[in-house]
Amino acid sequence: MTESSSSFRNFAARLLDYEGVLVERVEPEGLELLAPAPVAHVLQIPELARLGFGMELPSNAERVGLESDWLERFGHLLGERGQAARVTLPVALPQLTNPERVVEHTVNFQNAVYRIVGVTPKWTRYLVMLFRVTAFSDEKRDSVVKLGFNLANSSPLDAIADQLLSAAIEIAAVTDAAVSAPASLPPDWTPAQLKSRAARALPERIEAHLAPFLKGMQRRLDRDLRRVHDYFNDLREESLLRLRKRLAVAEIETARERPRLEAITREYEAKVADLRHKYALRVDVTWSQTLEIVMPVQRVEILIRRRKGERRITLDWNPLARKLDVPPCEHSYTQSPARLVCDDRLHLTSPAAHAPCAGCDKAFCRACHPLQCPKCRREEG
Ligand SMILES: [Zn+2]
Ligand SMILES: [Zn+2]
Numbered sequence: 001m002t003e004s005s006s007s008f009r010n011f012a013a014r015l016l017d018y019e020g021v022l023v024e025r026v027e028p029e030g031l032e033l034l035a036p037a038p039v040a041h042v043l044q045i046p047e048l049a050r051l052g053f054g055m056e057l058p059s060n061a062e063r064v065g066l067e068s069d070w071l072e073r074f075g076h077l078l079g080e081r082g083q084a085a086r087v088t089l090p091v092a093l094p095q096l097t098n099p100e101r102v103v104e105h106t107v108n109f110q111n112a113v114y115r116i117v118g119v120t121p122k123w124t125r126y127l128v129m130l131f132r133v134t135a136f137s138d139e140k141r142d143s144v145v146k147l148g149f150n151l152a153n154s155s156p157l158d159a160i161a162d163q164l165l166s167a168a169i170e171i172a173a174v175t176d177a178a179v180s181a182p183a184s185l186p187p188d189w190t191p192a193q194l195k196s197r198a199a200r201a202l203p204e205r206i207e208a209h210l211a212p213f214l215k216g217m218q219r220r221l222d223r224d225l226r227r228v229h230d231y232f233n234d235l236r237e238e239s240l241l242r243l244r245k246r247l248a249v250a251e252i253e254t255a256r257e258r259p260r261l262e263a264i265t266r267e268y269e270a271k272v273a274d275l276r277h278k279y280a281l282r283v284d285v286t287w288s289q290t291l292e293i294v295m296p297v298q299r300v301e302i303l304i305r306r307r308k309g310e311r312r313i314t315l316d317w318n319p320l321a322r323k324l325d326v327p328p329c330e331h332s333y334t335q336s337p338a339r340l341v342c343d344d345r346l347h348l349t350s351p352a353a354h355a356p357c358a359g360c361d362k363a364f365c366r367a368c369h370p371l372q373c374p375k376c377r378r379e380e381g
Contacts, residue, residue, distance in 0.1 A: 007170035029054030089295040112341035152186040155325035201333035232268035311346035331366040
């Protein structure tokens with residue numbers, strides 16, 4: 001039994017009990033429910049249902065996990081109460097015994113040096129947002145994509161978001177009284193900041209999330225294309241064969257077969273266009289929930305040096321995940337770890353966000369110049 005699935009089961013049991021559902025634990029790692037009709041309706045389950053939270057399911061159970069849309073279904077049960085929540089996690093904060101090694105392990109600056117200035121215990125605010133992603137093509141697929149940031153330094157939380165969510169769910173389930181956080185916390189982002197960062201960070205996460213679905217779709221498309229191709233190829237060969245036979249006989253017959261051949265080609269092209277249309281992908285993304293998690297961290301201050309420039313940044317070490325923040329790419333907020341430091345303002349970017357311009361080949365920092373190349377003014381796509 002994993003820690004996260006068992007804490008999710010506890011959370012679900014308490015929430016459902018609170019909503020008037022008769023809940024009984026069944027093994028392995030499941031719940032049996034007798035739900036009032038309105039609750040069953042919101043959760044999209046029968047009034048008598050079984051849910052499974054682990055790898056192994058009880059018989060006739062529906063699987064519930066952080067990867068499925070169940071977080072959202074529970075969110076609907078909470079209604080407005082569940083759309084934006086704040087949880088304080090007063091977890092114990094160990095000392096960082098070897099910050100140099102921790103930083104070395106995470107930080108990968110390709111063109112700059114750094115040194116650690118200090119380590120201080122602090123509190124931070126994490127935002128974990130859930131987005132509902134619906135992909136339509138020949139099939140429809142619904143799922144939930146998570147995106148999280150540390151508000152202190154905009155580091156993306158991909159590596160620790162699941163652990164934070166599980167802990168928040170667990171602790172929210174056992175402590176009803178709100179725990180007070182210290183007064184000194186990172187400030188809110190403006191809606192515009194949040195929107196632009198989420199808009200840049202989301203496509204990469206959604207693509208990665210949809211990759212298996214796209215692969216399956218590509219396989220089905222290839223199979224259908226092959227079938228259509230084989231069918232029309234047979235027709236064409238028959239027609240060509242007739243044409244060749246008749247060539248010897250009479251020119252007049254040839255003139256009759258040629259339009260037929262052209263028609264086959266046209267029909268084939270139309271069929272292929274139909275298939276492309278059938279498999280064309282549309283993806284709808286809607287925000288569904290935001291959870292704010294407030295908790296203590298060890299804040300590591302780092303001095304970055306690039307040529308004559310210097311810049312201080314902070315990275316937080318999270319005691320639950322026992323991981324240090326990945327330095328954010330200040331343009332794309334990508335998950336990939338390599339960073340370049342720009343000459344002018346010492347921005348941190350991924351190599352892709354410091355790539356050569358497609359027009360004039362000069363490399364430039366997209367955090368400094370998000371809209372166009374500073375040299376040839378070519379607009380960024
Ligand atoms: Zn250029
Ligand atoms: Zn820059």
